[in-house]
Amino acid sequence: MASSLRLNQSYFSLSYSSSTPKPQRNSFAIVRCGPRDNRGPLHRGRILSIEAIQAVQALKRAERVNETQIDEFVSKTLSRLIKQDLLASLKELLRQDRCHLALKVFEVARSEPWYKTDCSLYADIVAALARKGMTEEIDNLIDVDLERDGLGAGEERGLSRLVKALTAAERTESVVRVYGLMKRCGWRSASAAASSTDEYVIKVLTRGLRRLGEQRVADEVEMELMGSVTGGKLDELSA
Incomplete structure (x- = not known):
């Protein structure tokens, strides 16, 4: 009878462990965000607006095509940016040493009435x-x-x-x-x-x-x- 009791206890223990899920610890993956090449913040801690980011990316894409593409983008798009976004785009291009493009943006800034x-x-x-x-x-x-x-x-x-x-x-x-x-x-x-x-x-x-x-x-x-x-x-x- 003792042997039978031990079997029943083992069965009960196995049944309970299989039917009752064990509590799991909350685990969080640590994600670190930052510049991939150890450069500083984009604009002295200020986050670039979507418009400024898109302007910088579009200028860099146009540069890979030809000078005409750059001039067309400058005349049609950059002049629509507000002052803060235009200057932020200029400083971001300077940060990346894209001097040719930065000078293009600077010319647009100098033509604005607020300059x-x-x-x-x-x-x-x-x-x-x-x-x-x-x-x-x-x-x-x-x-x-x-x-x-x-x-x-x-x-x-x-x-x-x-x-x-x-x-x-x-x-x-x-x-x-x-x-x-x-x-x-x-x-x-x-x-x-x-x-x-x-x-x-x-x-x-x-x-x-x-x-x-x-x-x-x-x-x-x-x-x-x-x-x-x-x-x-x-x-x-x-x-």
């Missing part, structure tokens, strides 16, 4: 062009585009970034052109409180010129600009 000179954006473009060795395009950007756009008020920080980018790219003539543009635009301090910012820009400019071997021009900058700033104001400068 005003942004020396920081010029600095970003110069840095990207320098990485690709596109020195002729750098000089053309300063000699043609920046000359046409001019320098607006409150550009001190962007102007210092631009001078640093041009100096790093060893574009001596372009740095001298920026100085000439400052003179022609009557570049001056917006207020007495901004004089320290102006002085910093002048120091960046003179150091860059000396680094590039333009000692005479650097001395001229100090004489014409630095003396006016330390005196409390900038006089009118002529070309």
